[in-house]
Amino acid sequence: AQTVTQSQPEMSVQEAETVTLSCTYDTSESNYYLFWYKQPPSRQMILVIRQEAYKQQNATENRFSVNFQKAAKSFSLKISDSQLGDTAMYFCAFMITYNNNDMRFGAGTRLTVKP
């Protein structure tokens, strides 16, 4: 069974600084996708970034980037130039390529950006 672990229940960062959220996963599969979702106080889940396991290049989306270490089964999210609007719960998620109906989520990291 696939599991996703987020070891940091809560984190905080000063506005304009950089923060990294950790995620590790456990799987015997070689083809899969990894995701970071953001859930702001409105509770609406928003996709932040997506990584295909077969790609060696780390995904980036504006101020958001990942550090994907396949051998270590690690998938951290880096937020640069943090903004107050980045305050949210962040969920790491995993999905096997051939079973796109089974997405596994970590427990989440609550990030607070302080002014």
Added chain:
Amino acid sequence: DGGITQSPKYLFRKEGQNVTLSCEQNLNHDAMYWYRQDPGQGLRLIYYSQIVNDFQKGDIAEGYSVSREKKESFPLTVTSAQKNPTAFYLCASRGWKAGGRDIQYFGAGTRLSVL
């Protein structure tokens, strides 16, 4: 605008009562999902449907039922058999984003509480 609409935003259930959560999407997606979110835990899959008139159980289907009579609609019924229904419920649909990326889109959720 295309999206997923969940209603109501807040719902209260009395003991022994069945309640139904609505989920409607106008994204023309075939696949739809129901997740349960509890504090300190990630999202857990209740049911999913890949096509009209077909649905499959997820990890925590006991005490819940669904129907998929229309492509746009995937209502979830929380039955009296669900002994701990208090949670936040998220509906999602899956489709292709520009660039060939298959991702899940989420509604804003329904908060269910027991009176």
